Amino acid sequence: MAEAGAKAGLWLRRAEGFAYWSVIAPVAACLPGRLAYRAATLRGDLNHWLWPHKRSEIVRDLRQVLGDEVSQEEAERLARDLFRYRSCEIMDLMRARGSARSLRKLVEIQGIEHLEAALAGGKGAILCTGHFGSHQNGFSVLNASGYPVTTIGRWDWKYDTTVSPAERRFWTLAFSRRVVRHRRRPHLEPWPGRFQVAVQAAAALRENEFVTICSDAGPLAADQPRSLELPFLGQKARMLPGVVSIAKLTGAPVLMVFIHRSADYRHQTLEISPPVSMQGDTETAFERVVAAIDAAIQRNPASWNLWFENDVLARLGLVPATPPAETADELQQSTR
Amino acid sequence: MEAVINDYISRELVQDASLLPLENTTQLLETGILDSLSLLRLVIFVQEQFGIVVDDLDLVPEHFASVDDICSYLRSVSGGKAGQASARG
Numbered sequence: 170m171a172e173a174g175a176k177a178g179l180w181l182r183r184a185e186g187f188a189y190w191s192v193i194a195p196v197a198a199c200l201p202g203r204l205a206y207r208a209a210t211l212r213g214d215l216n217h218w219l220w221p222h223k224r225s226e227i228v229r230d231l232r233q234v235l236g237d238e239v240s241q242e243e244a245e246r247l248a249r250d251l252f253r254y255r256s257c258e259i260m261d262l263m264r265a266r267g268s269a270r271s272l273r274k275l276v277e278i279q280g281i282e283h284l285e286a287a288l289a290g291g292k293g294a295i296l297c298t299g300h301f302g303s304h305q306n307g308f309s310v311l312n313a314s315g316y317p318v319t320t321i322g323r324w325d326w327k328y329d330t331t332v333s334p335a336e337r338r339f340w341t342l343a344f345s346r347r348v349v350r351h352r353r354r355p356h357l358e359p360w361p362g363r364f365q366v367a368v369q370a371a372a373a374l375r376e377n378e379f380v381t382i383c384s385d386a387g388p389l390a391a392d393q394p395r396s397l398e399l400p401f402l403g404q405k406a407r408m409l410p411g412v413v414s415i416a417k418l419t420g421a422p423v424l425m426v427f428i429h430r431s432a433d434y435r436h437q438t439l440e441i442s443p444p445v446s447m448q449g450d451t452e453t454a455f456e457r458v459v460a461a462i463d464a465a466i467q468r469n470p471a472s473w474n475l476w477f478e479n480d481v482l483a484r485l486g487l488v489p490a491t492p493p494a495e496t497a498d499e500l501q502q503s504t505r
Numbered sequence: 506m507e508a509v510i511n512d513y514i515s516r517e518l519v520q521d522a523s524l525l526p527l528e529n530t531t532q533l534l535e536t537g538i539l540d541s542l543s544l545l546r547l548v549i550f551v552q553e554q555f556g557i558v559v560d561d562l563d564l565v566p567e568h569f570a571s572v573d574d575i576c577s578y579l580r581s582v583s584g585g586k587a588g589q590a591s592a593r594g
Contacts, residue, residue, distance in 0.1 A: 359541060364534060365564035367545035372561055395540075414542045418549060 175222075182219050190259065190343045198263030202275055206435035209260040213253030224248050227476050234402050234487050235470065250471035254302070257434050261306035262347050269313035269351060276310045276428070280441030283424050284316055284379070287444075292421045293374035296441075297412050299385040299427075299462040300474040307428035307439045308381050309351035317353035317378040321370055321411075322386075323360055353378055359411075361391040367415055374421045381426070384412050384455075385462050385475065387484025397452050398486070399459050402466065406485040410455035416447050417454075423447065425461040429469060506555075506576045513550050514572065518543045529572040539569055547575075557583050 189212055197208040217224055231244040239247070264272040287294035296311075296318070298304045305320075312318040326332045326340050349356060354373060357366045357380075370380045388396040388409050396407040416423045422444035429438050442461065447454045466473045475481050482488045507529050515527045519538055524531065533539040539547065547569075548559045557579055568578035 362534075364539060364541050364544050364566075364569070365561075367541040368548050368559065368564055369561055371545055371548070395542075411542065415545070418542075418545055 178219060178221075182216070185215065185219060187339075189256070190339075194256075194259050194263045198260055198266070198271070202264075202271075202435045203433075205260055205264070206257055206433070209256040210253045210434050213256035214249070216256065217249050217252035220252075223477070224252075226479055227251060230476060230479060230482055230488050231470065234404065234482070236403060239470070247471045248476075251474075251476055253434065254430060254471060255474070255477070257430065258303040258306065261303045261437075262344070265306055265309045265313070265347060265351060269309055272306060273310050273313060275435055276307065276437045276439055278310070278314070278439045278441070280424075280443075283441050283443050284311075287379075287422050287424065288316075288377060290422065291377055292419060293377045294379050294444075295370075295374070295412055295416055295421050295423045296379050296381045296426045297384050297423050297445075297458055297461075298381070298425065299465065300383050300478075301385075301462070301465055302428040302430060302469075302472040302474075303437065304381075304383065304426070304428055305348050307426065307437070309348065310439065311379070312351040312353065319352055319354040319357065319370070319373045319378060319380050320348075321357045321359060321366060321380060321382045323356075323358040327358075328360060361389065367411070367418075370415055371419050374415075374419045380415075380421075382412050382415075384408060384410075384458055385485070387475075387481040389484070397455060399452070399456055401459055401463055401485070402487065404487055406459075406487055408455070408459060408485065410451050410458075412458060413447060413451050413454045417451070423458065425458070425465075427465040430472065506579065507572055509554065510551075510575055511572045513554075514538065514547065517546060517550075527572070529576075531571055533569060533571055533575075534566055535570075544569060551575075551579065555579060555583065 193208070193212065197205045199205075200208070227248040228241070228244040231247055232239055232241070261272055264275075284294065296308065308318045308320060324340070324345060326337060345356075354369075357369050359366045373380050385408060388407055392409055393407065396409050398405050398407050401408070412423060415421070424444060425442040427440050429440065431437065445454070445457050445461065470476075475485075479488065483490050511527055511529060514533070515525055519525055519527060521536075524536060524538065531538070544564075551557055551559065560582075563578065563582070567574060569575055
């Protein structure tokens, strides 16, 4: 009986997700911002209600990682905001159509002088962030504003063998196509055996362009030997210092970039930092990068998308290895 | 050229001492000697040492599988230039 209920819930979520991605969000994105983002938060609340397993997993992980400073009530509020933010990020993506004008007018960029200084330096810059807020769309805004951006990052659904070709096609059309439209070069996707990524990133930097990277991705098993264990969110986490390695080899500055959503859910601020010091060894320099990501998450925990990805939290070493989800499909869905 | 490349990889990129001395036919990708970042270091070295810029489109496993393959590739893109630079040391 419980299994049947879980299955029905799963199919309901899938139908709702398909409808939101393919019809509701694209249509609502054409409305004035206030209405579009109101629709997005309502959808977030619906998703929050339809997905009790994920909701309780997020609350548990929030309390486990952030400790007693986050009460049960606060964790539940953060979980609800996470669902709302995710829906708003899809709305951002839809509003990034064309020249991204309807998204750009809702995003204030702070620290643009640091991008200009990097361009003047002639070695491009690495724009480093975490899986934080609407980061993909924030970079789209930068690219649409005349700062050529290329992204290092992989979309797991492209490599997940349990995802059907039809689903892959759907995510390509609904999601990745809309992102890569606002990138100078094709995505540079790190994956075991794909050894050309760092050289391609260096080539973009050599052309005085910007390369973006999320440094909080949990290392894959094959990458564990290269990972470093560093203080993160009050614990020790394993992360890959690729951003520092590329910066040291190319001489490109590393700027931290975080996008924060305001209380009205529609306006956002994209904050660009001055260059992070790369002085010292790789671990010392990477600690500064990780500390900046840590500070952004502590400032706004609900903006960290990885609370949704229990398996990534486990790879980082922040929570115990992934417990079984309701179904295999549930695991797949957790990546979206 | 083989000696220069082999020496650089042996000194800077080989983490596992059991792989030394490095043969020019040793499979660099299969043994994990070359990964994304170590390839970037090698490409920068090649650029500085031989003045050869490696094109994005040339970043295929066949060109970097072994020291011999790397040298064949570099010779193919540079003609005699790389060999001369190597001879100058």
